[in-house]
């Protein structure tokens with residue numbers, strides 16, 4: 001890293017310096033909450049950090065734009081990097097607890113070399129070294145369009161967990177497949193920091209007016225795209241949810257959602273605002289398998305009582321790819337915390 005801004009919160013830019021700090025936390029038997037981010041912090045990230053502040057003695061936030069999860073054609077080079085802003089956001093976060101006021105304790109901002117000592121090519125065919133793959137769970141939903149994404153995420157999060165050694169960790173529902181896949185990874189790898197029960201999912205923070213899911217990539221949107229087009233994805237998911245609640249077959253629910261997006265595409269196209277659906281799908285929250293076309297809420301509940309369905313989607317607005325999801329059924333059974 002070229003230069004690291006100064007901050008009131010201790011900033012660790014190497015694995016060795018962080019580990020020294022972490023060892024002291026062990027000595028003092030303090031719990032460590034962890035929030036992994038790629039920076040460009042917004043209120044969604046803040047909601048994760050606040051949870052951690054409320055539930056742990058210490059809270060660590062990592063900021064690392066992970067090359068391994070970007071495909072060669074994706075936006076690694078242009079992904080927003082706003083470290084001074086991020087540190088300011090973090091320094092303003094405070095939560096009152098029974099043991100006093102908690103604020104972020106440390107920020108981990110490693111270099112690419114620190115995280116990938118064997119080097120990292122963005123081209124998966126050229127990659128060498130150690131990677132983590134959660135087989136059978138990374139090819140559906142987001143994995144359909146981003147086939148190497150979850151391998152990149154699982155790899156970097158394993159490394160981050162190895163370094164940070166969190167007692168508890170917090171991921172956002174906005175990236176629901178990521179959070180559930182990581183919990184499975186933690187279980188499969190028998191990790192103790194965190195344990196699967198200590199990987200918590202925090203509800204999606206939304207724009208209070210438009211209900212657009214907050215996302216670092218929203219900064220790519222023009223004001224017109226943000227106002228008129230971006231909220232369409234959540235509206236479409238809600239149309240799908242309503243149809244499911246009314247007892248329609250899955251195929252019809254998805255059709256309703258798609259029609260809503262198509263309507264917007266037709267209306268906004270002449271104004272020069274491009275809206276293009278990538279996918280909307282319903283998947284079993286446990287196996288990630290696609291819900292059969294003929295399934296309805298009643299038949300689903302009769303077959304797999306209590307198991308939620310993930311209604312998720314991705315949509316292009318101009319050059320920006322947005323994702324969102326709604327959980328149909330018992331969110332609490334997935335360990336999603338209450339808002």
Ligand SMILES: Nc1ncnc2c1ncn2[C@@H]1O[C@H](COP(=O)(O)OP(=O)(O)OP(=O)(O)O)[C@@H](O)[C@H]1O
Nearest residue numbers: 037038039044171172174175204205214215216217
């Ligand atoms: N709106 C949100 N509500 C709750 N959690 C969120 C929200 N947006 C992001 N997160 C969570 O914050 C963590 C870090 O995410 P990340 O830094 O990639 O931000 P992002 O806004 O998701 O960025 P991107 O635009 O790349 O998707 C992840 O666990 C992610 O799910």
Ligand SMILES: CC(C)(CO)[C@@H](O)C(=O)[O-]
Nearest residue numbers: 036037038066153156175
């Ligand atoms: C979990 C994560 C920080 C790994 O790079 C990233 O995928 C994200 O920000 O959601």
Ligand code: BAL
Nearest residue numbers: 038069070149175178
């Ligand atoms: N929050 C997901 C990170 C990514 O899209 O790369």
